Amino acid sequence: NNTVYLFGGQADHSDPRQKDKAVVGGKGANLAEMASIGLPVPPGFTITTEECVRYLKEGANFSDDLRENVAKALNHIENAVGKRFGDAGDPLLVSVRSGARVSMPGMMDTVLNLGLNDATVEGLAATSGHARFAWDSYRRFIQMYADVVLGLEHGLFEEALEIAKEDKGFFSDTEMDSEDWQALVGEYKAIVERELGRPFPQDVTEQLWGAIAAVFDSWDSERARVYRRLNAIPGDWGTAVNVQAMVFGNMGDTSATGVAFTRDPSTGERAYYGEWLVNAQGEDVVAGIRTPQYLTRTAREAAGAQAPSMEEAMPDAYAELARVFDLLETHYRDMQDIEFTVQQGKLWMLQTRSGKRTAKAALRMAVDMVGEGLIDEETAILRVDPMALDQLLHPTLDPHAARDVLARGLPASPGAASGAIVLDADTAETRAGRGESVILVRVETSPEDIHGMHAAKGILTARGGMTSHAAVVARGMGRPCVSGASAVSIDLKTRTLRIGHRELTEGDTITLDGASGEVMAGEVPTIEPELAGDFGVLMDWADKHRRMAVRTNAETPADCRTARQFGAEGIGLCRTEHMFFDAGRISAVRAMILADDEAGRRAALARLLPEQRSDFADIFRAMAGLPCTIRLLDPPLHEFMPTRDEDFEGLASDLGVGVDHLKRRAAELHEFNPMLGHRGCRLGITFPEIYEMQARAIFEAACAVTGEGGEPVVPEVMIPLVATRKELAILRALVDRVAGEVFGEQGLTLDYLVGTMIELPRAALMAGEIAEEARFFSFGTNDLTQTALGVSRDDAGRFLGAYVDQGIYARDPFVSLDIDGVGQLVELAAERGRATRADIKLGICGEHGGDPESIAFCEKVGLDYVSASPYRVPIAKLAAAQAAL
Numbered sequence: 001n002n003t004v005y006l007f008g009g010q011a012d013h014s015d016p017r018q019k020d021k022a023v024v025g026g027k028g029a030n031l032a033e034m035a036s037i038g039l040p041v042p043p044g045f046t047i048t049t050e051e052c053v054r055y056l057k058e059g060a061n062f063s064d065d066l067r068e069n070v071a072k073a074l075n076h077i078e079n080a081v082g083k084r085f086g087d088a089g090d091p092l093l094v095s096v097r098s099g100a101r102v103s104m105p106g107m108m109d110t111v112l113n114l115g116l117n118d119a120t121v122e123g124l125a126a127t128s129g130h131a132r133f134a135w136d137s138y139r140r141f142i143q144m145y146a147d148v149v150l151g152l153e154h155g156l157f158e159e160a161l162e163i164a165k166e167d168k169g170f171f172s173d174t175e176m177d178s179e180d181w182q183a184l185v186g187e188y189k190a191i192v193e194r195e196l197g198r199p200f201p202q203d204v205t206e207q208l209w210g211a212i213a214a215v216f217d218s219w220d221s222e223r224a225r226v227y228r229r230l231n232a233i234p235g236d237w238g239t240a241v242n243v244q245a246m247v248f249g250n251m252g253d254t255s256a257t258g259v260a261f262t263r264d265p266s267t268g269e270r271a272y273y274g275e276w277l278v279n280a281q282g283e284d285v286v287a288g289i290r291t292p293q294y295l296t297r298t299a300r301e302a303a304g305a306q307a308p309s310m311e312e313a314m315p316d317a318y319a320e321l322a323r324v325f326d327l328l329e330t331h332y333r334d335m336q337d338i339e340f341t342v343q344q345g346k347l348w349m350l351q352t353r354s355g356k357r358t359a360k361a362a363l364r365m366a367v368d369m370v371g372e373g374l375i376d377e378e379t380a381i382l383r384v385d386p387m388a389l390d391q392l393l394h395p396t397l398d399p400h401a402a403r404d405v406l407a408r409g410l411p412a413s414p415g416a417a418s419g420a421i422v423l424d425a426d427t428a429e430t431r432a433g434r435g436e437s438v439i440l441v442r443v444e445t446s447p448e449d450i451h452g453m454h455a456a457k458g459i460l461t462a463r464g465g466m467t468s469h470a471a472v473v474a475r476g477m478g479r480p481c482v483s484g485a486s487a488v489s490i491d492l493k494t495r496t497l498r499i500g501h502r503e504l505t506e507g508d509t510i511t512l513d514g515a516s517g518e519v520m521a522g523e524v525p526t527i528e529p530e531l532a533g534d535f536g537v538l539m540d541w542a543d544k545h546r547r548m549a550v551r552t553n554a555e556t557p558a559d560c561r562t563a564r565q566f567g568a569e570g571i572g573l574c575r576t577e578h579m580f581f582d583a584g585r586i587s588a589v590r591a592m593i594l595a596d597d598e599a600g601r602r603a604a605l606a607r608l609l610p611e612q613r614s615d616f617a618d619i620f621r622a623m624a625g626l627p628c629t630i631r632l633l634d635p636p637l638h639e640f641m642p643t644r645d646e647d648f649e650g651l652a653s654d655l656g657v658g659v660d661h662l663k664r665r666a667a668e669l670h671e672f673n674p675m676l677g678h679r680g681c682r683l684g685i686t687f688p689e690i691y692e693m694q695a696r697a698i699f700e701a702a703c704a705v706t707g708e709g710g711e712p713v714v715p716e717v718m719i720p721l722v723a724t725r726k727e728l729a730i731l732r733a734l735v736d737r738v739a740g741e742v743f744g745e746q747g748l749t750l751d752y753l754v755g756t757m758i759e760l761p762r763a764a765l766m767a768g769e770i771a772e773e774a775r776f777f778s779f780g781t782n783d784l785t786q787t788a789l790g791v792s793r794d795d796a797g798r799f800l801g802a803y804v805d806q807g808i809y810a811r812d813p814f815v816s817l818d819i820d821g822v823g824q825l826v827e828l829a830a831e832r833g834r835a836t837r838a839d840i841k842l843g844i845c846g847e848h849g850g851d852p853e854s855i856a857f858c859e860k861v862g863l864d865y866v867s868a869s870p871y872r873v874p875i876a877k878l879a880a881a882q883a884a885l
């Protein structure tokens with residue numbers, strides 16, 4: 001296998017390894033590819049990533065083989081260009097560029113103009129006829145080389161340049177003439193010698209190997225390691241090195257350099273987009289030393305800019321560039337991000353790659369390119385990152401608006417919202433009731449805050465992670481949420497909060513950007529999402545190509561409508577506990593919980609029955625005959641318990657009992673570990689009257705709505721937290737009995753299913769037996785993760801970050817399913833369930849149902865559907881389609 005690959009000139013690009021980014025890196029592969037299709041690429045060579053790995057393993061040693069091949073490869077460049085490296089009369093100069101398999105900030109910066117020294121600079125000046133250009137290039141080279149290879153602070157050099165300009169009374173670099181640059185070169189060399197105790201290397205071969213070593217070493221730099229860890233890039237890939245003949249954009253007014261996209265990367269519009277600078281080199285465009293000019297006349301005019309566009313100033317080079325854009329797009333069948341240089345009127349291509357783009361642009365390009373016949377539907381589906389759709393489904397902040405950022409937290413739930421600060425849920429509800437926009441700001445939220453979260457336009461918490469209560473509920477409701485903004489401290493006594501050093505009062509307006517985690521002062525204008533158009537087209541394609549159905553987790557008619565608007569095909573999880581928190585009901589719920597006996601409980605439940613019935617009826621109506629899985633009561637009862645004295649007092653007088661008595665009952669209900677305590681089906685086993693009431697409410701509502709005409713309702717009654725067949729058998733019998741009673745009373749018999757959640761390891765293991773009682777399984781992967789990992793979701797925030805940082809789990813297992821571990825339980829339960837009951841319906845309803853990687857796993861295991869919160873339905877559909885392709 002070659003250690004070095006040539007490109008450009010007369011090079012042979014036929015070795016398939018030269019197309020392989022794993023071998024030659026992304027930059028190297030694309031340079032060779034461009035050269036092979038006849039585009040003007042300065043000749044060069046690529047040292048493979050394998051050599052980098054070997055070099056690092058062998059203690060920073062170059063192999064003889066490599067030295068020999070680099071020498072030969074240098075010859076290739078020399079012959080192609082017709083100049084010799086180190087030739088004092090007419091020197092070849094090169095750039096040394098790193099290029100890993102994926103683009104990776106943190107790697108070594110490029111060194112340009114390598115091969116200059118005190119002798120060759122004179123040759124360059126003479127042969128080019130531009131002394132100023134030659135000395136400018138030399139000073140650039142010394143500064144870059146000193147910075148990236150010799151490890152000197154670039155500030156030292158910038159300071160020297162500033163002083164030189166000041167001495168002359170210059171404002172800009174362009175005023176420096178040849179002698180000025182030459183003088184500066186003298187100073188730069190003096191700085192190097194002073195700092196390093198040895199002179200700047202004059203030997204060009206030493207320069208070259210120094211730069212190659214620096215690229216290799218940068219793979220193991222701290223910056224690169226951190227980046228790799230954060231982006232899950234393996235440490236053993238290594239980076240390639242590209243050595244390439246220099247072309248000069250700084251050779252006067254017929255020379256230029258620029259970066260461009262073949263389409264607009266922020267809107268996706270089919271229009272060339274880019275920036276360029278006359279008489280400039282390399283990164284001047286991005287470095288912001290001078291303000292770059294527009295590429296096209298249209299863009300310049302739209303911006304009202306004076307400086308001519310490239311289209312106007314260099315029409316021939318521009319026409320050539322436009323031709324190259326089209327060639328590259330047809331070749332790569334994707335939008336390209338390009339670097340180019342014009343040397344005295346001639347265009348040279350220095351880089352191309354598939355360009356990064358906003359979600360909006362990704363969508364538009366994918367749809368447009370199918371229309372243009374550039375790609376097929378399948379490719380279009382695969383092109384759009386499902387998670388990026390999230391940005392499109394919510395109102396977003398106007399990117400042009402000014403932002404006064406107060407603090408930053410976690411981007412817990414996307415979307416943007418502005419409103420008045422409110423510090424508790426009741427205030428949120430009252431003020432929202434008056435038509436105000438409010439942002440609920442809490443240290444953290446709990447189920448008691450639900451009504452306030454619903455009322456608020458957005459939620460901000462000082463504590464809690466991406467899977468905190470606030471984050472999960474906010475995502476479910478489609479409310480923007482910033483969680484864990486630790487700079488926020490709340491004083492409930494004075495009703496004020498401090499964010500960093502700023503003091504705010506309840507009622508002050510703030511804006512949240514749930515996509516970036518930013519908290520801003522005042523109101524920042526937003527723009528509304530567009531659901532028709534390209535989005536609709538892509539969704540249609542996804543529907544056509546996916547196998548799994550996509551349901552939603554919804555518990556209010558409003559959620560149901562949102563989800564259906566996004567194309568949900570049923571409800572995968574309707575939690576019933578949130579209905580219990582409603583203002584009018586909570587006292588009946590509390591009365592039920594605190595009742596001394598069954599009779600007391602039944603009396604309270606009788607008050608709840610009509611309420612639940614109408615909840616379910618509303619949901620059935622909203623879902624119009626689509627399947628609805630309704631889960632019977634799941635959380636530990638103490639979550640409904642009053643905490644404030646006035647609540648106890650009110651309740652006591654309602655019930656005609658003493659406050660002390662109530663408080664004692666509440667204390668009796670205390671649990672040490674409620675998540676593993678008296679909850680789920682255990683409530684149904686011990687207080688069957690609760691599940692009876694809920695089953696009755698479900699069947700009565702189903703009969704009523706079916707009676708209204710339209711599609712018959714087929715309820716799916718789901719029993720939570722089952723561990724044994726027997727539990728399910730008992731509760732199924734209960735549900736069947738109630739169903740029979742209701743059907744008898746109503747004179748109407750409906751189809752319905754009883755099934756269970758699989759959310760305990762024992763249930764997964766015993767799935768074969770449990771399936772005897774269950775018509776469906778829904779994998780409750782939140783609890784299954786919690787119980788399989790032995791990690792409490794509510795407490796994980798304290799340590800899970802460190803676990804992810806250290807790579808113990810690649811991603812937060814509550815966000816992306818732990819496929820290796822928890823995944824086995826899912827797979828095994830699916831297999832065993834199907835072995836018992838071939839037509840058992842299998843779905844997933846945890847947070848993971850909206851996570852693309854987890855969805856791909858569900859496809860692999862053959863689940864029938866995934867269920868996601870309403871705003872995640874489109875994401876799930878796209879991810880399901882991608883998984884099926």
Ligand code: ADP
Binds near residue numbers: 095246248339
């Ligand atoms: P990065 O990956 O950071 O973009 P590059 O290696 O692409 O680094 O190079 C940085 C800049 O130098 C780019 O503007 C590129 O076009 C320019 N450049 C690199 N090699 C050459 C060369 N041989 N001739 C002229 N400009 C070059």
Ligand code: MG
Binds near residue numbers: 339351
């Ligand atoms: Mg580049």
Ligand code: MG
Binds near residue numbers: 634720721780782783
């Ligand atoms: Mg659960």
